[in-house]
Structure formats: structure tokens, C-alpha cells
Amino acid sequence: MQITLTVNGTEYTRDVEPRMLLVHFIRDELLLRGTHWGCDTSNCGTCTLWVDGEPVKSCTMLAVMADGRAIRTVEGLANGAELDPIQQGFIECHGLQCGFCTPGMMMTGRWLLDNNPNPSEGEIRECISGQICRCTGYKNIVSAIQWAAEHPATSEVTS
Amino acid sequence: MEGEGMQTPAPVGYAKATSVSDALALLKKHGEDSRIVAGGHSLIPMMRLRIAAPEALIDINDVAELKGISIEGNEIVIGAMVRHAEVLSSPILFEHYAIFREAEKLIADPIVRNRGTIGGSMCQADPSEDLSAVGAALKGTVVIQSESGTRTVALRDFHEGPYMTKVAQSEILTQVRFPIRPGAGSAYEKVERRVGDWPVASAGTFVVVKDGVVDDCGIGLTAVGAEHFCAPEAEAFLIGKEPTEENLSAAAQLAADSCNPFSDQRGPADYKKHLAHELTLRALRRSAAASQGA
Numbered sequence: 001m002q003i004t005l006t007v008n009g010t011e012y013t014r015d016v017e018p019r020m021l022l023v024h025f026i027r028d029e030l031l032l033r034g035t036h037w038g039c040d041t042s043n044c045g046t047c048t049l050w051v052d053g054e055p056v057k058s059c060t061m062l063a064v065m066a067d068g069r070a071i072r073t074v075e076g077l078a079n080g081a082e083l084d085p086i087q088q089g090f091i092e093c094h095g096l097q098c099g100f101c102t103p104g105m106m107m108t109g110r111w112l113l114d115n116n117p118n119p120s121e122g123e124i125r126e127c128i129s130g131q132i133c134r135c136t137g138y139k140n141i142v143s144a145i146q147w148a149a150e151h152p153a154t155s156e157v158t159s
Numbered sequence: 160m161e162g163e164g165m166q167t168p169a170p171v172g173y174a175k176a177t178s179v180s181d182a183l184a185l186l187k188k189h190g191e192d193s194r195i196v197a198g199g200h201s202l203i204p205m206m207r208l209r210i211a212a213p214e215a216l217i218d219i220n221d222v223a224e225l226k227g228i229s230i231e232g233n234e235i236v237i238g239a240m241v242r243h244a245e246v247l248s249s250p251i252l253f254e255h256y257a258i259f260r261e262a263e264k265l266i267a268d269p270i271v272r273n274r275g276t277i278g279g280s281m282c283q284a285d286p287s288e289d290l291s292a293v294g295a296a297l298k299g300t301v302v303i304q305s306e307s308g309t310r311t312v313a314l315r316d317f318h319e320g321p322y323m324t325k326v327a328q329s330e331i332l333t334q335v336r337f338p339i340r341p342g343a344g345s346a347y348e349k350v351e352r353r354v355g356d357w358p359v360a361s362a363g364t365f366v367v368v369k370d371g372v373v374d375d376c377g378i379g380l381t382a383v384g385a386e387h388f389c390a391p392e393a394e395a396f397l398i399g400k401e402p403t404e405e406n407l408s409a410a411a412q413l414a415a416d417s418c419n420p421f422s423d424q425r426g427p428a429d430y431k432k433h434l435a436h437e438l439t440l441r442a443l444r445r446s447a448a449a450s451q452g453a
Contacts, residue, residue, distance in 0.1 A: 001173060017170065018170075018171050018172060018173035018216070019167060019168040019169065019170055019171050019206075021167075021168075021203075021207075040166045040207065041204055042200060042204060042271060043355075045268070045270060048270055054273045055269075055270050055273060056270065056273060056274055057270055057271065057274075060199060060200050060203050060204060060271075060274070061199060061203070061274070062173070062199070062203065062216075064173045064218075065196075065199070065218055065220065067175070108269075108270060126269065127269050129268045129269065129354045129355055130267065130268025130269060130270040130271055130355060131268075131270075
């Protein structure tokens with residue numbers, strides 16, 4: 001089945017089997033490997049990307065269901081060489097150790113800050129409650145999102 | 160790209176419906192092994208595990224008539240495609256029933272709530288579904304549409320068993336409806352092993368206190384083997400009684416006694432019975448207090 005969708009502002013048309021999961025389409029068809037593929041059961045959240053402006057666990061959506069929609073992945077956070085504040089926050093606060101959960105954490109964190117620019121620590125923790133870090137680094141992840149809240153983006157972001 | 164251990168659904172057909180009548184026509188065209196897909200957060204994992212292998216999926220995500228929360232006369236009407244996130248944040252629902260926000264905050268996680276729908280949760284009919292307890296507590300109804308028309312089914316009569324409902328293969332659940340009860344207080348209580356998990360046990364209630372006595376009430380329970388997710392004997396006991404701690408506790412005990420939980424990895428049956436009592440009591444307390452403006 002032929003689908004056409006936009007990923008980070010670029011339009012793609014591909015033939016896919018209806019059974020293909022969106023995470024595999026993004027990684028293996030479009031070769032955007034920033035989106036990680038983790039638990040496969042919509043628990044860990046590392047495959048989180050945006051569909052029409054809202055974060056979705058892409059292991060639990062079929063690529064054909066994204067036909068006609070606008071996707072934003074972790075590769076779409078930076079504006080050229082300029083990192084998004086959420087990315088800079090993870091650097092400043094050592095928000096990652098192994099880095100496996102990081103793309104999902106950043107996509108969820110960016111969404112939270114777009115909707116709630118000054119979240120409390122509790123709101124941050126609740127928002128990332130569907131993302132699992134097994135290096136047990138939540139403290140620094142929360143700090144990274146707080147850092148991004150304190151250093152808001154100046155340039156327009158694309159979805 | 161078939162990775163080691165990768166869970167891939169079996170080959171499946173796919174069609175995007177543009178309206179309810181289109182979806183019904185597509186269901187007919189693709190035959191009895193076709194399935195409606197809404198948020199997909201139960202069906203797609205089941206397909207990956209090959210527990211489900213439908214021949215075709217009919218995608219209703221773009222069906223506008225299944226969206227939105229509104230008030231019609233004395234009822235709140237929730238479209239089947241309304242997602243958990245919208246149930247959680249809806250001012251209309253919160254104004255009339257706090258139970259929706261309290262239950263939704265404890266269902267899965269914010270990202271999953273962006274996709275999962277109320278219609279999908281009802282049709283999945285998991286025996287631990289939180290919204291089934293909410294629906295039973297509030298004595299809601301669902302509207303089911305087929306090519307020959309629509310019918311309304313009480314949520315307390317909707318489930319035929321675990322994962323089985325009154326919705327036939329040729330039908331679609333289009334709405335979930337709840338009567339508005341002026342002065343009602345409502346609450347939801349859940350014990351889960353970790354954030355976002357299915358409940359060990361949950362209870363949801365509403366209470367209307369009028370002239371110092373319980374004028375109307377509803378008790379819903381999930382994950383504890385309550386028939387049709389409700390406790391009608393406990394409700395009948397409370398009607399006309401003062402909402403004292405003693406009466407509320409006696410009603411909660413009747414509710415717990417009517418449950419038939421089984422022991423599993425979430426806990427032994429007697430613990431779940433204990434929770435059924437305690438959580439029902441907590442929800443009743445808060446519902447009665449809210450109804451009395453406390």
C-alpha cells in the first residue's frame with residue numbers, strides 16, 4: 001500500500017505492507033535511526049515520536065495509519081547545527097548514560113514544555129512516566145527538562 | 160529486516176474509513192475476520208503477539224462523527240474515538256463527574272493516553288479495564304450502530320465475559336453516554352503495582368445525598384471479578400440511609416462480598432477482596448462528602 005507522509009518537514013512516499021509498524025518504517029525505510037526500538041509492548045517509550053504534534057509510541061502504530069500525517073522525530077529537534085534546548089539540557093545535566101531511552105525522553109520533554117513551559121518537578125515526572133530509563137537516571141533527566149524550561153527556544157521549531 | 164525476536168503482526172489488509180456508514184460497509188466487504196482499529200493500543204500489541212490475526216483492519220481514526228464530548232439533554236455524550244487524554248482534560252466531564260479525571264490519571268501513561276480511546280477500551284472489555292468500572296458505576300449506556308440502525312445497551316448489560324461484548328461483527332460502538340445527576344459526587348480509587356499498570360483492584364462510585372440521606376448511588380469495581388463491574392446489592396443497601404462511616408463501610412463490605420477475584424501475579428484473592436472493600440469505602444466517603452459540598 002502506498003503512503004505519503006511528512007517527516008521533519010520532508011515529504012516521503014513509500015510502498016509498505018499494512019502490517020509494518022511505524023517505528024520500523026521510520027528506522028528501516030527512511031533510515032532515521034534516532035528513534036529507538038525497545039520493548040515492543042508500548043511500555044518503555046524509547047520509540048516515542050510526534051504524530052500531528054502529539055507524542056505517540058511508534059511501536060504501537062502501523063505505518064499505514066500515519067498516511068497523510070506529519071511526523072517529528074528526534075532528528076527534527078535541532079535547527080541545523082543549533083541544538084534544541086531539550087537536547088542542550090541533556091548535555092548540561094548529564095541526562096543520559098547509555099542513551100537508549102534518550103530520544104523518547106527528549107520528544108516527550110519537548111512536548112511537555114510546549115504545552116506547559118514551567119512544569120513542576122511532579123508534572124515532569126508524571127509526563128515521563130511512560131518512558132523507562134534502566135540506567136536509573138531519572139533525577140538527571142528531570143534536571144535536563146528543567147534546564148530546558150529555564151532556557152526556552154528562541155527559534156521556531158518545526159513539527 | 161526480520162530481526163531476532165522482533166514481534167511482527169501477521170499479514171493484514173487495511174482500509175481507512177471516512178464515516179461510520181463507510182466503516183460499516185468496509186466491515187461487510189472485508190468479512191468476518193476484519194476488525195475496527197481505533198487507538199490500536201490493545202489490538203496492535205495483540206497482533207504482534209499473534210493472539211489476534213485479523214484479515215483486515217478498518218481504521219476509524221479519521222471519522223469525525225465519532226469525536227467530541229457534548230451534552231444532549233440530560234446526558235453527556237462521548238464519541239467512541241475520544242482519546243483518554245481528552246477524557247482526562249475535559250471540563251464538561253470534570254464539572255459533572257470528578258471520577259473521569261481521577262480514573263484517567265491512573266490509566267497507562269500520558270503518551271499511551273494520547274492514542275487509546277474510550278470506545279476501544281469498552282470494546283476490548285479487559286476484565287481489569289478501569290473505564291469499565293467507571294461506566295458501570297455511573298450506569299452509562301453505549302450506542303451501537305449497524306447498517307440497519309442503532310441500538311442502545313446499558314453498560315451493565317454490555318459485557319458477555321472477558322474480552323466479549325454485545326457488539327457484533329457487523330456493528331460499531333459509536334457513543335458512550337452518561338446521565339447527568341445534579342448534586343452527585345464521584346471518586347475513583349485504584350491500587351496498582353507501579354505507575355501505569357493495570358489495577359490490582361479499583362473501585363469507582365458516585366453518591367447523591369439529598370436531605371441527609373443517600374438518594375442515588377453507583378458502585379463500579381474492576382479487576383476483582385465483579386459481575387458486570389458493579390455491586391447492585393451494596394447500592395440498594397445505601398439508598399435512603401445516612402452516609403455515615405458505618406453505613407458506607409457496610410455497603411463496601413457488601414460490594415467486596417459480591418466480588419470473585421482470583422489469585423495471580425498481582426496478588427492473592429483475599430488481598431484483592433480486602434482492597435475491594437477498602438477502595439469502595441474510600442470512594443464512597445469522598446463521593447458522599449463531595450455531594451454534600453465538603
